[in-house]
Ligand SMILES: *[C@@H]1O[C@H](CO)[C@@H](O)[C@H](O)[C@H]1NC(C)=O
């Protein structure tokens with residue numbers, strides 16, 4: 001009898017794991033064939049070899065690039081070096097990257113580990129750069145003022161909060177105001193693995209301001225990139241492991257109401273129209289995370305490897 005019980009439990013255990021394993025593989029969807037869609041004028045950007053996880057292009061063509069992310073379980077080609085913010089001027093004929101100096105008395109550049117970034121431009125045209133960083137694999141938001149003449153970032157503030165434990169990306173709505181994604185619920189690495197494997201979908205989106213911090217959307221299976229429509233009325237959230245983009249309406253009181261969900265798997269079958277402008281099977285780029293365009297030019301970044309510049 002005892003043997004039977006053990007075998008039954010073992011069987012149930014195996015079924016549980018097989019079930020979760022197959023759904024895990026579908027959520028990850030890593031082994032699949034990618035059909036190439038080529039662009040004629042692309043080249044790898046010199047000086048980016050350790051990732052460009054996020055980037056943002058200002059309306060004047062200046063691009064900020066977050067480089068050198070270290071993230072648990074992700075490869076790093078320079079594990080002992082801190083990350084950096086690069087600047088690229090897309091108005092130039094043959095644009096190159098320049099590392100922005102970081103200044104400020106309370107800022108420790110040696111543990112800077114930049115992830116998602118976002119800019120905010122105020123009424124007098126001062127540009128602020130907000131950066132998710134993971135010093136010692138914790139989560140902070142570093143607030144900088146961009147000093148264009150000096151080609152530097154003046155560090156103003158480090159933001160930490162208990163509702164911001166596992167930051168991935170953010171979108172600024174003010175100098176110290178933003179929406180941010182937490183890609184996991186748990187902080188502990190062991191619990192994070194189970195959370196991911198079981199597909200608990202406990203990841204969320206938080207609104208932060210100096211006097212009001214709250215969860216504004218939750219229940220995501222790895223909330224990842226977040227951005228805003230050009231008219232700043234809508235917020236887009238990428239739910240990575242569900243292969244969805246959520247569209248939310250943003251209200252004056254900063255709450256978000258869900259409008260629609262774009263299922264990326266069926267992009268060819270459904271409205272709105274989605275065009276694949278570039279696709280590549282891994283010969284050039286590994287693990288691309290971001291792309292942005294400016295006047296017929298496109299930048300594509302990756303988690304831990306290279307970045308691409310294309311003209312079209
Ligand atoms: C993975 O993605 C491809 C392309 O989007 C899709 O056709 C396929 O069904 C997906 N596989 C799984 C296991 O979900």
Ligand SMILES: *[C@@H]1O[C@H](CO)[C@@H](O)[C@H](O)[C@H]1NC(C)=O
Pocket residue numbers: 251252253254255
């Ligand atoms: C926020 O604004 C929206 C739209 O005006 C409203 O429906 C909602 O009740 C408000 N929520 C709070 C918490 O004030």
